[in-house]
Amino acid sequence: MSRVDLKVDLNGLTLKNPVTVASGTFGFGREFTDYLDLNIxxxxxxxGLTLEERKGNPTPRVSETPMGMINSVGLQNPGVEYFVKxxxxxxxxxxxxxxxxxxxxTIEEYCxxxxxxxxxxxxxxxxxxxxxxxxxxxxxxxxxxxxxxxxTNKVRQYCDKHLIVKLSPxxxxxxxxxxxxxxxxxxxxxxINTVIGMAIDIENQTTVLARGMGGLSGPAIKPIAVRxxxxxxxxxxxxVIGMGGIMNYxxxxxxxxxxxxxxxxxxxxxxxxxxxxxxxxGIKEYIKTKGYGSIKExxxxxxxxxx
Amino acid sequence: MNKNYICKIVHNTEITAGxxxxxxxxxxxxxxxxxxQFFNLKSGEEEYPLLRRPISVxxxxxxxxxxxxxxxxxxxxxxxxxxxxxxxxILGPLGNGFNLDIEKNNVLVVGGGMGVAPLLxxxxxxxxxxxxxxxxxxxxxxxxxxxxxxxxxxxxxxVASEKKEFDYKGYVTEPLKQELQNKKYDHIFACGxxxxxxxxxxxxEENDIPVQLLMEERMACGMGACLVCTCKVKKGExxxxxxxxxxxxxVFYGEEVIFDE
Ligand SMILES: Cc1cc2nc3c(=O)[nH]c(=O)nc-3n(C[C@H](O)[C@H](O)[C@H](O)COP(=O)(O)OP(=O)(O)OC[C@H]3O[C@@H](n4cnc5c(N)ncnc54)[C@H](O)[C@@H]3O)c2cc1C
Ligand SMILES: Cc1cc2nc3c(=O)[nH]c(=O)nc-3n(C[C@H](O)[C@H](O)[C@H](O)COP(=O)(O)O)c2cc1C
Ligand code: FES
Numbered sequence: 305m306s307r308v309d310l311k312v313d314l315n316g317l318t319l320k321n322p323v324t325v326a327s328g329t330f331g332f333g334r335e336f337t338d339y340l341d342l343n344i345x346x347x348x349x350x351x352g353l354t355l356e357e358r359k360g361n362p363t364p365r366v367s368e369t370p371m372g373m374i375n376s377v378g379l380q381n382p383g384v385e386y387f388v389k390x391x392x393x394x395x396x397x398x399x400x401x402x403x404x405x406x407x408x409x410t411i412e413e414y415c416x417x418x419x420x421x422x423x424x425x426x427x428x429x430x431x432x433x434x435x436x437x438x439x440x441x442x443x444x445x446x447x448x449x450x451x452x453x454x455x456t457n458k459v460r461q462y463c464d465k466h467l468i469v470k471l472s473p474x475x476x477x478x479x480x481x482x483x484x485x486x487x488x489x490x491x492x493x494x495x496i497n498t499v500i501g502m503a504i505d506i507e508n509q510t511t512v513l514a515r516g517m518g519g520l521s522g523p524a525i526k527p528i529a530v531r532x533x534x535x536x537x538x539x540x541x542x543x544v545i546g547m548g549g550i551m552n553y554x555x556x557x558x559x560x561x562x563x564x565x566x567x568x569x570x571x572x573x574x575x576x577x578x579x580x581x582x583x584x585x586g587i588k589e590y591i592k593t594k595g596y597g598s599i600k601e602x603x604x605x606x607x608x609x610x611x
Numbered sequence: 612m613n614k615n616y617i618c619k620i621v622h623n624t625e626i627t628a629g630x631x632x633x634x635x636x637x638x639x640x641x642x643x644x645x646x647x648q649f650f651n652l653k654s655g656e657e658e659y660p661l662l663r664r665p666i667s668v669x670x671x672x673x674x675x676x677x678x679x680x681x682x683x684x685x686x687x688x689x690x691x692x693x694x695x696x697x698x699x700x701i702l703g704p705l706g707n708g709f710n711l712d713i714e715k716n717n718v719l720v721v722g723g724g725m726g727v728a729p730l731l732x733x734x735x736x737x738x739x740x741x742x743x744x745x746x747x748x749x750x751x752x753x754x755x756x757x758x759x760x761x762x763x764x765x766x767x768x769x770v771a772s773e774k775k776e777f778d779y780k781g782y783v784t785e786p787l788k789q790e791l792q793n794k795k796y797d798h799i800f801a802c803g804x805x806x807x808x809x810x811x812x813x814x815x816e817e818n819d820i821p822v823q824l825l826m827e828e829r830m831a832c833g834m835g836a837c838l839v840c841t842c843k844v845k846k847g848e849x850x851x852x853x854x855x856x857x858x859x860x861x862v863f864y865g866e867e868v869i870f871d872e
Contacts, residue, residue, distance in 0.1 A: 328837065335835040335858075338614050351838075359853055362871070364829045366839035368662050373831060377838045380853060522661055551658055574832035575653075575663060577702075578615070 308591045309598035310584075312346070312565050314543045315491045317428050317466040319346035319401055319566055322599055323556070323584050326547050326570035327352050327405035327430065327470075328377065332391040333398075339577035344584060347401035349494075349568060350391070352432055354406075355413050357383040367503040367512040372524030372549075373571060374501045376515040379407055379435075384417050388424050401427040403468065409438040411458050418463040428466035431459055431490075434474070434497045434519075446472035446497075449484035456488025468545065471495040473525075473532055482536035494545035494568065495536060496529045522571040523549040530562050537563025537604060551579070553586020560587075560599065561606040614705075616641065617698050621675060623691070627756040629682045630725075631691040634675050635699055644671050645708030646732040647825055647862045650678075651833035653700035654686035663702060664690065665830050665857070667729035667802075670760075679728035679757065705833050706861045709733050709823055715797035716743040719790065721811055723750040723783055723803025727757055729825055730802055738764040746790065750783025750803065784810040791818050801825070805870065812865035822865030828856040843869040 310321035324347035332350050333342055342348065360380025367374045382390075387404070395402045404426045408414035414431065421429055433446035433455060445455050456469050469485035471478065473496040485493050498519025503512040511517075529548025537544045546564030550556050551572045559567045572579045591599060622634035651663035664686040670677035682688050693699060711733075718737060722730045727749050737745050747761050747768040755770050755777060762768060771779040771786055779786045784807060790796075791814055801811040802825035815822030830840040835858035842860055844867045846852040851869055854860070 329832075331836045331838075335832075338834075360838065360841065362843075363839075363841055365841065366829050366831050366837075368660065371659060371661055373662060375831070375837070375839055380838050380841070523658065571661070571831075574837050575661065576615075577832070577834065577836070 308588045308596075309600075310588065310591075312543075312599060314466070314468075314545070314565060317347075317401060317492070320399075321346040321584055321587075322560070322564075322566035323580055323587070324349055324401075324403065324545065324566060324568045325573055325580055326568040327432070329570040329573045332387070333395055336573070336577050340581055342398040342400055345398075345400040345580055346566060347403050347427070348395065349403045349405050349430055350387070350395070351381055352379050352405040352407045353381050353384045353387055353417065354379060354408060355384055355416055357381065357386065362514040364512060364514055365518070367518070369501070369503060369520065370524060372520050372522035374503055374513060374518040374520050375498070376513045376518035378515065384420050388420065392424060392426065396425055403428040403430050405430045405432050405470070407432045407435045409435060411455050414455060414459050415462040418459050422462065422464035426465060428468055429463055430468040430470050430494060431456065432470050432497065434470070434472040444472055444474065446481065447475055449480045452481050452484040453488045456485050456490055460489035466491050468492045468494050470497055471532075471536065472497045473528060473548075474500050478532045479535050479539040482540045486540040486542050490542060492543045492545065492565075493536060493540065494547065496525065496532050496548045499525050499528060521549070523551055523555075525549050526555060526558075530558050533559055533564050534562040534606070550583070553583045553590060556583050556587055557590055557602070560602050561604070563604040563606075565603055615700070615702050617700050618676075620693055620695050620697050620699060623693065623695055625691075626679070627754060630756060631680050631682070632669075633678045633680060633690070633693070633699075635678075635701070637672070637674055637676050642704070644668055644676070644704045646671070646711070646736050647709035647729055648704040648706050649729075649833070649861065650676075650701045650703035651705060651830070652678075652690060652702075654689040660686050660689070662686075662831050663833060665705075665833050666690075667825070668704070669728045669731050670735065671732055679725070681725045702833065706857055707859065709800060709825070709862050711736055711740075713798050716740065717795065717797045718743060718745045719787075719796045719799045720745060720747045721750075721783060721787055721799060721801040721803070721807075722748070723801075723807040724752060726801075726803030726807075726825070727761075728802075730800065731757065731760055733800055734761055734764050748783050748787055748790070750807070783807070784814070787811070788814060791820075796820050799823070799865075808868075809870045812868060812870070815865045823862050824865055824868060826856055826861050826863055826868070828861075830857050833857045843871060845869060
């Protein structure tokens with residue numbers, strides 16, 4: 305049987321296979337070496353970083369929901385400088401792409417981080433625009449196309465690496481947001497981030513999470529994610545990394561068919577830390593069984609029966 | 612390298628209303644498991660419920676691991692409904708476990724409610740040490756359980772219950788206060804509800820005794836990846852930090868932990 309070509313080019317970033325792990329669900333990779341050979345991954349999106357260390361939110365920070373979980377970690381992270389010194393050398397030992405998720409409360413903060421990381425060996429930056437914009441009264445940067453364009457465009461001037469913009473699903477029209485990111489200079493987009501949710505403890509009549517609301521992830525959001533990836537992929541010409549509720553290779557294939565060039569596994573890592581291996585093997589098998597030679601042949605292949 | 616195992620259940624009984632003792636075959640290549648460590652258990656057959664459930668190991672034998680599980684929700688119900696001969700998917704051992712490398716040997720072990728479960732292996736291991744003096748104090752809201760199991764390893768044991776008259780009626784922290792006045796202890800180990808742990812921490816500080824607390828927090832991965840399970844601890848003189856209960860804990864020294872109101 306012929307070999308299956310899993311390589312994908314994300315507009316300047318080549319992944320040996322299209323399977324990455326999502327920011328915030330894989331730490332800085334260290335915890336996973338007991339379960340998984342990190343060399344098999346297409347890429348690792350590390351925990352979201354900010355300029356300064358962040359302590360994060362009080363607990364409870366998690367609530368399980370039907371086929372999902374709501375988290376409010378609050379971007380707890382040791383800061384970008386610490387990452388570069390203490391975590392990056394570890395990650396660079398592996399034959400995989402290191403993609404750094406960057407976060408800020410102001411455009412200046414985003415730019416500063418991009419500038420710092422441009423001087424390091426990271427392979428790509430993933431701009432998380434779900435953060436609150438303090439200058440606009442805490443509304444997320446990712447909410448309005450104008451703000452998405454502005455932050456992407458500014459960061460682009462400081463980022464000498466491959467740049468991914470990660471879209472929030474908590475928006476009116478994902479197509480406009482995707483287009484704004486492309487126009488702003490993104491090399492690639494990734495989506496979706498978590499869907500804002502809330503859970504209430506009816507005994508105590510309080511929210512389950514100390515902070516009230518949080519981000520819903522897991523299989524519960526998969527249909528929303530697939531739809532948004534489909535819409536975004538059909539609106540822009542840059543590549544798309546799809547994510548949201550991927551638990552196995554079948555879920556991953558849905559995203560490729562919807563138009564994703566690569567995928568990212570999030571919550572599933574928290575349940576089966578070796579799941580990425582199973583997804584990679586499953587994708588390979590699917591491609592073979594369907595008689596294709598490469599992953600590229602199925603990207604965006606979905607047909608809508610009535611159209 | 613792997614820490615994931617599918618283990619056969621060799622025994623499952625309800626030891627008291629709502630609490631099951633589940634014994635599973637211990638995987639041959641499982642590394643050393645320490646008292647106070649836990650496993651993250653898959654409760655459903657397929658993907659539901661989504662997250663694993665953290666459960667402390669209660670007894671570690673050559674051939675088996677024993678868990679005590681309180682049915683409080685869907686995950687623990689499902690786990691307890693599994694029959695002998697069926698299998699459980701476990702991840703672990705996880706967390707740090709108790710530090711048994713203690714110098715002096717007048718030891719007090721305090722448990723409250725389901726918190727008594729992980730203390731059994733601890734007491735077993737402590738009882739194997741030379742020149743050790745162990746007193747166990749167990750507190751329950753109602754009917755005591757596992758008392759006989761503890762008596763296998765220690766003679767000096769008292770039982771407190773809020774509802775029934777045993778050795779003491781009320782919170783276990785009351786006879787604990789008394790005990791600390793009567794005798795000088797070198798070390799306290801405790802597991803139980805947060806309010807109890809807070810009292811134990813304070814008593815430890817007042818009496819200048821090191822305290823090890825096994826803390827509970829809501830978890831997802833249980834292996835240090837997601838940062839949802841944090842515990843607030845002291846950092847230097849006047850700063851604090853959130854650390855992972857599943858990785859840096861679940862056992863913390865009382866002097867480290869900051870209990871918020
Ligand atoms: C380190 C550690 C050790 C534990 N050891 C034991 C043990 O030996 N025996 C035992 O009976 N229980 C133990 N628990 C508590 C046990 O994990 C919870 O009771 C269980 O997860 C509840 O799941 P559920 O689906 O039945 O309840 P649900 O309320 O339906 O659970 C909903 C969600 O909340 C989480 N959750 C609910 N209560 C708790 C809790 N008290 N602690 C942590 N997460 C919770 C669940 O994991 C799940 O994600 C331990 C918890 C921790 C953190
Ligand atoms: C615990 C947790 C922490 C997360 N932290 C981040 C983060 O720091 N930055 C970010 O862009 N996304 C973060 N995410 C979102 C994920 O990267 C991903 O976009 C989302 O969870 C959807 O994928 P999933 O359903 O497969 O988890 C986090 C998700 C979870 C569950
Ligand atoms: S539960 Fe994920 S870090 Fe502790």
